[in-house]
Amino acid sequence: MEIFRLHYPNEEDLSSLEPSAAAIGFFDGLHRGHLDVINTMKKIADEKGLKKMVVTFDPHPSVVLDPSHQRTTYLTPMDVKIKKLEALDIDYLLIINFSSSFAGLEQDFFVQEYIIKSNIKALISGFDYTYGKKGKGTVEDLKAYSDDFSMTVVDKFKYLDEKVSTTRIRHYLETKELEKANIALGRPYDIEGIVVQGEKRGRTIGFPTANIEPNYRYFMPANGSYAVTMTIENDDTVYKGVASVGVKPTFHDNARLTTEVYLFDFNKDIYGENVTIYWHYFVRDEEKFDGIEPLIEAIDGDAKKARELLKDL
Structure with missing residues (x-):
């Protein structure tokens, strides 16, 4: 996959690119609605003998357009999005x-400079895609360029009678509805990170944990315990376990947010390893306990419940 990073003014000459079908959008999460758009693009590309392209943006437009609600954490940070798009057999990625x-x-300047000059012959977007100054350009406006490229609009993808959207998935993660989030995504929510030194308190109470520092600015699930699986780079094994997201209120009053994973039947030193956590089920809210014994009892209960939830994976 060839990657092109464009700015304004655009100094990149893309006229030499082979004619393409392009899916356009922000695509945070690459959820089922996004995949509907991208798969439609791939089908059109195959039918018309075009290259497969994705056009996306960085950072999220809210950083510029809506500072009071700006989105600076992501379901799929850009580096992760690139890897997932590459796995979808995309030829060109314009960021x-x-x-x-x-x-x-x-509106017209955007279309001329970034669509037509990129040799895009078929453009595919969701029904609610907007562009240009104040977002006034709509998919209907894009249909007016039929002499330059075809315009295909993909209708909303619904789950539980609601449009699948990044906002909706973030809400599910906030409200601990992991199963709904994963159905909307079409896969378990995943977070990449590196195993770092922690307080090592877990091993003293019989539950040694891997302290995971996320590699990017992810949107984190709500504080609590979760049934998860985890992979380690260069290791084909899928490990099962229970993850804790929170501030360790039993031991701290104002601690930073941490993510720890206790893997079942695991006894390896993995400091410095790159790992990916896959979030499957919510287990329990974060609690502050009156001492070590009730904490141990709770963690033991979490592990038993997580084992049961994950037994058929």
């Missing part, structure tokens, strides 16, 4: 820097 200058572009 456009969403700056204040770019946000102020007139």
Whole structure:
């Protein structure tokens, strides 16, 4: 997959790219609605003999357009998004820097400079895609460029009679509805990180944990315990366990958020290893206990419940 990072003004000459079908959108999460758009693009590309392209943006437009609700954490941070798109057999990826200058572009200028000059012959988007200054450009406006490219609009993908969206999935993660989040995503929510030194308190109470420092600015599940699986780079084994997200209120009053994973039947030193946590089920809210014994009892209960939840994976 060839990657092009574009800015405004655009100094990259993309006229030499082979004619492409392009899916356009922010695509945070690459959830089932996004995949509907991308798979439609791939089908059109195959039918018309075009290359497969994805056009996306960085950072999230809210950083420029809506500072009071700006989104600076992601379901799929850009580096993760790139890897997942590469796995989808995409030929070209255009990443456009969403700056204040770019946000102020007139509709036609955006289309001419970033769509037509990129040799895009078929454009595919979700039904609610907007573009140009103040987001006034719509998919209906894009259909007016039929002499330059075809425009295909993909309808909303629904789950529980609601549109599958990044916002909805973030809500599910906030409200500990992991199963709904994973159905909307079409896969277990996953977070990449590195195993770092922690307080090592877990091994003293019989539950040695791996302290995971996320590699990127992920949107984290709500504080609590979860049934998870975890993979370690260069190791084909899928390990099962229980993860804790929180601030360890039994031991701290104002601690930073940490993510720890207790893997079942595991006894290896993995400091410095890159790992991926896959979040499957919510187990229990984070609690502050009056001492070590009730904490041990709770963790033991979490582990038993997680083993049961994960037994058929």
